Amino acid sequence: MVIVPGYLPPISFFKKIINSESIYLCKSTSYQKQTYRNRCIISTSNGIQKLTIPIKHNLKNKSYTNTQIYNESNWQKNHWRAIKSAYNSSPFFEYYVDDFYPFYKKKYKFLYDYNYEMLTHIFKLTELNIIIKNSGKTSDYTEINELLNPKREREEFKSYSQVFVNKNGFQSDLSIVDLIFNLGPETNEYLNSI
Template sequence: MAIITELFYLPSIEYFSAIWEEDVIYLDLEENYQKQTYRNRTQIQLANKTETLSIPVFGGNKKIKTSQIKIDHDQKWLNVHLRGIQSAYGKAPYFEYYFPYFEKVFAKKFDLLADMNLALLTVCLKMLQSKTQVQKLDERMANEGIRDIRGVINAKKSYTERSIYRAIPYPQLFGLDFVPNLSIIDLLFCMGPESKSILIQSQKND
């Protein structure tokens, strides 16, 4: 089985619920880049709020392909993201095991957003012990009956409006109320090897 998706930054639990049992993920990198989407942003849970981490990019307001979007390293986003992740999850049970893998990707300071997102996605799949392969989409494949969820996981709409993910609570670090559908790193740092089980339960089969 295969699925066609966009490439997101440290994707949400919903995203991984969508791709979980697929043999291959085909990533569309030749689409025109879209602003204010999960392509360059993700959400984590801090002590008193849900925080959106956003990567500044060049040319996001023009018709530029996702594969060509460059990260604006002149803005000090990297330190903000690393500090935010450490502040949010430094005391999580599995932080010390997994964080070095992510830190190593950030340290490379990729020029292109797609290259960094792909490296981070690969790390996430490895941490989840997933056998799913990741390949770049050849547009001819889109006409071969492959499941296509491009445009479905929309940052401007709640996951509750889609039939992909159902919130399965797990122990989080902050707050009394469970916050669903954060970045996959929330699940990984909090649940470690049990993340796989949570993802399977999170799949909505309506």
């Protein structure tokens, strides 16, 4: 299966890859605007919030691996503040806070590198024993890349405990961080059950 790493991908992304022994990360694809390559969705006290990593627009080179993050903005500080506010009272936030915080301190030049490192770290945290390999072939894409399109309808999954469920109802197919901070070590079991 060939995929493109996204920013804190939705649960549906992990559902598709959970039973794979290995995945290939496509490095030769073009950057596409308005995808989960640079955005994710979390649940806050006010409902759904989209977090978007700002990028530098370069008309000459549109490859994903060369897409640069616009670090002159305070996006990391703002994203971390939003994540902390949304999940600070979740059952496993304190347990995983030190695993995610470094991604909001270290400056990354390229979006692909940031997403790759975050994805491999999430695999370790959730004990997903999937081997990641690099591929340069865009022709090997599978339908999973459609999962990086936030305009598609979010999938409905069985409910689990969420911080703001009493206020907002259960929100399905959010970023994987929602599952990690709410279910902790049971994240892998949940992914295998959907």
